[in-house]
Amino acid sequence: MNIDKRLVSKDSLEKLFDILKQNSKTIYAPATKNGKVSFSEADSFSGIATDYIQTTQSSKDVDFPRTEKILDYTRNENGMSVKGIDLNDIPEIVLWGVRPCDAMGIGELSAIFNWDYKDEIYNNRLSRVTVFGFSCSKSDEYCFCTSVGGNPGNTTGSDILFTQLGEDGDYLAEVLTDKGSAVVSLASGLFEAATDIEKGKYLADVPVRFNREEISKKLEKSFESGLWIDQSLRCLGCGACAYVCPTCACFDIQDEAHGKSGSRVRCWDSCGFSLFTLHTSGHNPREVQSQRWRQRIMHKFSYMPDRLSVYGCTGCGRCSRACPADMNILEHLISIQEAVV
Amino acid sequence: MADFEPRIVAFVCNWCTYAGADLTGTSRIKYASNVRIVRFPCTGRIDYMLLLKAFAEGADGIIVSGCHPNDCHYTSGNFHARRRWIMFRSLCDFMGIDTRRIKFSWVSAAEGAKWADIVNATVASIRELGPYDDYKRVAKKPVKEVTHG
């Protein structure tokens, strides 16, 4: 299998940014605010953050926004008139600076949005996103991509994967898809031919910490186990883990009315909230945090691989970094693997 | 702004200010018609968020009015309200919400003329300040397409 390998010099990267801007692309790249790095619209190359291991938030905001309108309605004398959003209005976006774990997560998130119902809005947004992955030369104790089928130089999900060849070095650009080739055509002068460059030695070392298939098997027998109670005692039941996760897809639908007209809005939700599963009858099948914590792990490591043939975790470690109670999913997964059930 | 007519919402208590406003009418005192009055049993019943809801729904100015201290129909409702307003007003000011657009007053059932003065003065000052566009922009109804971080 031949991957189109190119060399992009360090200076050419900024030129590439400018060319994309000139071609009316909206670029989302990591930027620092209040000491945290997250994706936001980038106006200039110099504003892009580079010195970080992982962004606080994932990049799912571009295809699965935190808040998006899905339709407008107006009540008039004939009844209700409903207008869906114009899918043609969705801008072309370049997602710049995505880690390989996040790029892999795009496929996992898409599996949920194309399971029994093909989510038109999500698919349309995603079709207009070009993903520039950047390999990882560093990792920390929260990372575990290699335990969930990924690695710091993984090409899955990226349209072009950039690997910096040493600190302050030029970049190997692996052009992986048609979208990637389209970018190369826009800026062909910047993508030089590459001799056979091997990226392996420039990648971070992420040791494998657990075997996910073993965990899935163990989970099949763990539903009634007491381990969920012990693990979840310190969990506060906020939505931080779900919101920063690249593969969490739960959402709420809200109608926001203003007199005779209004909009229907989709926004993020989290299965960690205590009232997430509250029924209108008043019954709540997941009344205590241990049931909700169990749901989180089962969904990602048991239900998703069973039903959708993909796992729901990319090993990015964001949930653990963001968690105010230090739940550390990696630690919990290892203890599940070691548990006697 | 020559053609800008401020939209004012007034949150008033039933026993004093509402009755006072009624007296303004029966006394045939003319005053600005920009006000929409919302009647409460007591100022102590006024929830802080209602004031912000008024701004979110398009009000340019707000009047909050009730019985004078010691005259509350429920004895102490207005005392509780006063303490709440002191804290709420500070918070609003701290967040940059335009507190010049919120007028607090004590208007008794006998002060028909005072009510007219309060309303006229408020309308005039809001007309000078202009529409409360900053808040309306944030409140944006119906919602805009997409919110990213």
Next chain:
Amino acid sequence: MDDLRKRARELLETSEVKVVIGYEQGTAGKTRALFVEKPEDTDKLIFDSRCVQNLAVYITKREVKDKGKMAIAATLPVMRSIIQLASEFQVNDNNLLVLGITPESKLVEFNSLTEVETFVHQYQIEIDARNKEMLDKLEKMTPSERWKFWTDELAPCFKCYACRAACPMCYCSRCTVDFNQPQWIPVPSHELGNLEWHIMRAIHLTGRCVDCDACYNACPLGIPLNLLTKKMVEEARANFGGYQPAIKGEHLMSTYKPDDKENFIQ
């Protein structure tokens, strides 16, 4: 902290309490909450300057409360939260034993919540220098500069409610935002939803906040929302002489003085 470990072990061995809430070593040099039920596990309890998470948030959690009588390793802010919770009838001497840790890191055991209260009242709620500086900076801005500051700061908020979850005072089993008849605070994290949520939370904490910064520490996005609650602490001092949590005391916002002073009511 050996005294703490020793005492915790004794309490569990004699079954005087069923669970001890304290701190343990966490990930990447952080500390986190620990719930010890077996005497031998008390060896994992630690205490040092990194231990700032407000553990009082766990004493109203059903999953912890249901285990039986609790003991909690409590620094000064945690003690304040406990007294505030006691004054709101959420905890009492029957279900909680406080293992106090003084500002000098000494263990002091209290026989009742009233003793904790006496201890807590020796100290005023002080806003630290760095935050005071930030508050002063904001005071000096014009209202429209402040509006711009806050709409900018609150823009990244995605309504994860970590601030609410980490705050010991936010123990309502159904928060205002969880009701939809009416939907008082919008759920989506657009500008209005964020603004109304943070204002409402600051208001609901007026007179109850113990200024522990748990909300700020919990926020995954580093939003300085603790400035809002600190402002309310300052205003309470400026207008009403401040407040102290007190089991049988008066609550700032559910009392009043006939001569409360203001200069804006006509």
